[in-house]
Amino acid sequence: MQLHWSKSVDSLTQSTHEELIRLVAQGDEAAFEQLYDSVAARVYGLVLKVLRDPSQSQEVTQEIFVDIWTQAARFDADRGKAMSWILMMAHRRAVDRVRASQASTDRDLREGIKEYKESYDDVAQSVETAMEAQRVNEALITLSSNQQEAIRLAYYGGYTHQEVAEILKIPVGTVKTRIRDGMIKLRDRLGVS
Structure with missing residues (x-):
């Protein structure tokens, strides 16, 4: 349905709005057209006051006339005027459209903030991890070369104590002692309790 506005708002030829609604309820397209020509400008003006957006106002006005066509039988002249x-x-x-638009904006804003927070948290976590790794590497340098080697193989290389012993060609007990003593020094150096 294309919108067109009649210049004379109340130019009813022979029928009142109430009579037109009654005829529309019976499926009378000519009555609907006459009603549309009679009230479309006022409906659009009201919707435009609420929405303040001409294109959305036209869309909502069309929806209203679809509602009038489908709900005309629900009109009760005893309860008030058709207009x-x-x-x-x-x-x-129109108010429903404003609320829906606001809800959509709020939802988009929440999602945007959530995405920003997640990306901020990811960056913060990465920076924190990098700083902690730097502290650990600086503390590792203070250990003996034997302790450094055993800890790097076990913790950074992912080798078991047995595998570290085989790589370094030393007894497993010696590997465990080097790792334990090195970890104690690291804990003290890093201030971890």
């Missing part, structure tokens, strides 16, 4: 019913629908639909 009031139409404008109430328009206002509700």
Whole structure:
């Protein structure tokens, strides 16, 4: 349905809004067209006041007229005027669009903050890990070369005590002693309790 606005807002030829709604409820397309021509400008104006965006206002106005077509049978003339019913629908639909838009913006903002926080946390974690690795390497240098070699093979190389013993061609007990003594010195040097 394409929007077009009639210049005369209340130019009803022979029918009132209430009569037109009753005919629309019966599926009368000519009555719907006449109703549309009569009230579209007012509906659009109200929606535009709420949304402040012409393209969204046109879209919402079209949705309102689809609602009028499908819900015309629900109109009760005893409860109020047709124009009031139409404008109430328009206002509700426009407010719903504002709320949906705000919810979408809030959701996007939350996701953006979450992604920023995750990336910030990743960077912070990487920096912290790099700084800790540097501290450990500086502390390792203070150990004897035998202790350094045994610890590097066991902790950085991933070798078992038995494998370190075989690589260094020394007894397993000696490997364990070098690693234990080196770790004690590292703990003291790094201030770890």
